[in-house]
Structure formats: structure tokens, C-alpha cells
Amino acid sequence: MPDWKKTKRQKKVQLPKSPTxxxxxxxxxxxxxxxxxxxxxxxxxxxxxxxxxxxxxxxxxxxxxxxxxxxxxxxxxxxxxxxxxxxxxxxxxxxxxxxxxxxxxxxxxxxxxxxxxxxxxxxxxxxxxxxxxxxxxxxxxxxxxxxxxxxxxxxxxxxxxxxxxxxxxxxxxxxxxxxxxxxxxxxxxxxxxxxxxxxxxxxxxxxxxxxxxxxxxxxxxxxxxxxxxxxxxxxxxxxxxxxxxxxxxxxxxxxxxxxxxxxxxxxxxxxxxxRKLLPVKLLILGPPAVGKTVISKKLCDFYQLHYVKIEDVIEEKLKELEEPESEEDDTAAAEQKQLKEILGSLKEDGGLSTDEKLLDIVKEKLSTKPCLNQGFVLDGFPHTYQQAQSLFFGEYCTGEEKIHLDFVAL
The missing domain is CATH 3.40.50.720 (NAD(P)-binding Rossmann-like Domain)
Structure with missing residues (x-):
């Protein structure tokens, strides 16, 4: 009979011998x-x-x-x-x-x-x-x-x-x-x-x-x-x-x-x-102060996903434009001004804006290689049906960079 030995942490199994x-x-x-x-x-x-x-x-x-x-x-x-x-x-x-x-x-x-x-x-x-x-x-x-x-x-x-x-x-x-x-x-x-x-x-x-x-x-x-x-x-x-x-x-x-x-x-x-490297893409929505951000960050830590919050995305875009090439100074300055206005409107109206630039920024972030490879949790955006329609079912719903969501939590 095989000699089976058990310990508290593991069970040693007798491996089959190579054939003669x-x-x-x-x-x-x-x-x-x-x-x-x-x-x-x-x-x-x-x-x-x-x-x-x-x-x-x-x-x-x-x-x-x-x-x-x-x-x-x-x-x-x-x-x-x-x-x-x-x-x-x-x-x-x-x-x-x-x-x-x-x-x-x-x-x-x-x-x-x-x-x-x-x-x-x-x-x-x-x-x-x-x-x-x-x-x-x-x-x-x-x-x-x-x-x-x-x-x-x-x-x-x-x-x-x-x-x-x-x-x-x-x-x-x-x-x-x-x-x-x-x-x-x-x-x-x-x-x-x-x-x-x-x-x-x-x-x-x-x-x-x-x-x-x-x-x-x-x-x-x-x-x-x-x-x-x-x-x-x-x-x-x-x-x-x-x-x-x-x-x-x-x-x-x-x-x-x-x-x-x-x-x-x-x-x-x-x-x-x-390799089962299938990204997980989540959208978490809900009224203010219900814990969306806490839950989103915990999910990102546990599943190694990328945390995406609209305000952070805009701030990130603004930093990219801080040192523009000399030829594009005017264009970059105008874009910075527009982004700051969008950021201000987010604080004023709670993100109800349907500005196309805002949707472009979100789409660009969700289409980056890290988000496509590992997945993401989108925290609290979009805020309106029109935004969701434009982002997930409108002009961005075709092509190789189509944004897919696996789960929506309300």
C-alpha cells in the first residue's frame, strides 16, 4: 500500500514512478x-x-x-x-x-x-x-x-x-x-x-x-x-x-x-x-456619500484594476499640457482653459455637462493600454443617460477601440 503522509499544512502524495x-x-x-x-x-x-x-x-x-x-x-x-x-x-x-x-x-x-x-x-x-x-x-x-x-x-x-x-x-x-x-x-x-x-x-x-x-x-x-x-x-x-x-x-x-x-x-x-488575462471593466454609480469611491478603490486593490475618476482624469490631462511644444503653445493654452472650465463645471453642476471634450477625455483614458489590458473601475461617471448613450452606445460604440463594460453596479 502507498505510504500516505499528512501534515497540518499539506498532504504529501506519492508521485507515480517513471516506467522502466x-x-x-x-x-x-x-x-x-x-x-x-x-x-x-x-x-x-x-x-x-x-x-x-x-x-x-x-x-x-x-x-x-x-x-x-x-x-x-x-x-x-x-x-x-x-x-x-x-x-x-x-x-x-x-x-x-x-x-x-x-x-x-x-x-x-x-x-x-x-x-x-x-x-x-x-x-x-x-x-x-x-x-x-x-x-x-x-x-x-x-x-x-x-x-x-x-x-x-x-x-x-x-x-x-x-x-x-x-x-x-x-x-x-x-x-x-x-x-x-x-x-x-x-x-x-x-x-x-x-x-x-x-x-x-x-x-x-x-x-x-x-x-x-x-x-x-x-x-x-x-x-x-x-x-x-x-x-x-x-x-x-x-x-x-x-x-x-x-x-x-x-x-x-x-x-x-x-x-x-x-x-x-x-x-x-x-x-x-x-493565460486568462481577461480584463474586468466595471462602472459604479450611485448618489453622493454612499461609498462609491471606497468600494471602487477596494475592488481595484483586490483585482489589480485601474481606478478611473473623472476629476483625476482631467487633472492628469492638464499636467500633460503643462510643458507643450513651442509650436503648439496657443493650442495647448486653449485646451488647458477648456479643461479648467470643464473641471469647474463638474464641481458646479455635479458632472451633468454633455461637453464632447469631456467624453473624449474619458474615452481616451478607458482606451489606454493599461485599462484595456488589466481593466478598470469607473467611479461615478457617466452621470446622465445622454452621457452614457454617447460614451457606450453612440459614436464610440464601433471600431477596434469600442468601450465594453462587464458590470454596472448601482
Missing amino acids: REELLRRLLQCDVIMYNISENATKQMIEEATWAITTLHEGMGSFRSRKMFILISSVMTWAMTKPQNPDESDVPISDEEFRRRRPHPSYRAHNELEKLVLKLGRTKKTRLPAYVVTAGLLYGKEEYLFHYFFKVSWLMQSPEVPMFGAGTNYIPMIHVYDLGGIIQSVILNKPKTKYVLAVDDSKNTLEEIVLAISTALGPGKVREFTEEPQELDYLKINLTLDTSVIKELNVHWISESGIVENMENIVEEFKVT
Whole structure:
């Protein structure tokens, strides 16, 4: 019987043991398709197990009741040190047909050796175990892994610029995780003659273009060069433009064929949904002195939302105009005067004004990236049906920056 041990704070659960090689082989023999993924974060143990699996299955394939298929999912880092055949044509993409002369990153030599072994064993005539190597570009999509840092920094909006490691001029071969799955599925169904499949999309984007696209879609819209080296720097330093012909013959149904930059809006939406980064947008209304502000601030503290009060928004706008550019002095002064009049009318009539400038300011604030990313609590505004109609159902109710409310508390 398992030894279950309890403490006051936690219950220790006995974790299942890793299967023995005999047990694993028995399971593998029950499969028609065997896949080993060493594309990202593969440990030495994983590579050794994949090597053992292909070798053992190849030796025993004479006893197979039916044909099987072995697919190794590797990393484009096995191409990282590959140079163009003609140094004078460095801008010409390297073709997947040149896979025999690929040169791996020093940390990916074991990946490269395993790729060679799989291709060698898979070329055996009349084999009952055809083997393929699917070498994936750097993966993106859904939760994000390699590019998660840039998504996180952009979403938090805690810096006016998103850090970019290095000059950012290097080209990064990539593939959406769904498209990688589609390519593998197509390999299983179509069984192409070519055993080496380079899985990259059609994008030719630099690191700077990628980070800037993330920053623009989710954050401040700016990037800056940063010297700190993250754990994933080896991946982010890769500089290759690759061209693949095999997957063009596989009839793949693409999700993001043109790449992460061209499809950034969808990628950001995937990231938010998968990570459950769904903003909460509340409007709290009620008569004076009932505790709207207290409740609003408590909700903001608890749920990490942005507190929006109309008077604070106007004061914030006034501060922005305190140091205008010399060319716009007259315009800024006129706008300052108008804002001060609006602020005065808020105190006099309790915010009953239908001034379009007032609605523009509120709409601008609620459409900022922090409010769109994390959400907000709008305290005590709008005050009238006309204001609400204009702000949420009138001229601002269409387009990409439409203001949605999740809850209204009265």
C-alpha cells in the first residue's frame, strides 16, 4: 500500500514512478505513431530515451504486426551555425534541401546527432518503421514560452519601452504551435518521400520587428536595446533565413503562415485567453456619500484594476499640457482653459455637462493600454443617460477601440 503522509499544512502524495524501459517498450509497441519532442527544453535524459527508443524499435521491427512510424520533433537550433554556400549572397534564404550541411549550435550537437541517427535508421529499405525528422522553427502562440517575457512586459505596461536583447537585426525562423501540429499531422497522413521536414513559416522577421509588434499591440509601442542576457538568449540570437519546400507539398491548413508580426492581433488574443488575462471593466454609480469611491478603490486593490475618476482624469490631462511644444503653445493654452472650465463645471453642476471634450477625455483614458489590458473601475461617471448613450452606445460604440463594460453596479 502507498505510504500516505499528512501534515497540518499539506498532504504529501506519492508521485507515480517513471516506467522502466521494458514497460515503456511495451507501450511503444502498442502505438502506430511514436513521437519524441526534443524541440525545446529537452534534457539529456530525454535525448537518451529517444535514442534508445528508435534504436530498440528498429532492431525489433521484424516482429511488428503492422508498420509503425517514428517522428522526431527537433529544433531549428541544429541549423544555427549554418552559413550560406555563397558568402556574397548572405541575403538568400538557405533551402531545406541543404539539410545535410546544417551546423548546430554548440549546445544542440546531441540534437543533431539524434537527427542523423533517425534519418539513417529510417532509410532502411522495406522498413517497417519509417522515420521522420520534423525540425521546428522557434515556437510561438497560445501561452508563449520563448517570447513570453516580451508579452508579459508589454501587458504590464510598467515601462515606457519594452527591452530588446541585442541590436535586434537578426532574423528568427519561427512556427506557430498549431501550424507545427498541422505539419506533423500532414506527415502522418501523407508519408512524404523526403524524411527531413523543416517546419518554418513564410515570415522573414527580425527580433526587433517581432518585439516592436508585441509592444505595439499590447504595450507602449516602443522598444529599447537591453544588455541583460535572459536564459533564452541562445534562441533569440539565432540569425537565419530559411526556405522550405517540403511542407508546401503537404497541403497544410495554416493558422499563421505569414508569421507572428502579420498575425499579431490574433496571437495577442490567444495569449490573453490562454493565460486568462481577461480584463474586468466595471462602472459604479450611485448618489453622493454612499461609498462609491471606497468600494471602487477596494475592488481595484483586490483585482489589480485601474481606478478611473473623472476629476483625476482631467487633472492628469492638464499636467500633460503643462510643458507643450513651442509650436503648439496657443493650442495647448486653449485646451488647458477648456479643461479648467470643464473641471469647474463638474464641481458646479455635479458632472451633468454633455461637453464632447469631456467624453473624449474619458474615452481616451478607458482606451489606454493599461485599462484595456488589466481593466478598470469607473467611479461615478457617466452621470446622465445622454452621457452614457454617447460614451457606450453612440459614436464610440464601433471600431477596434469600442468601450465594453462587464458590470454596472448601482
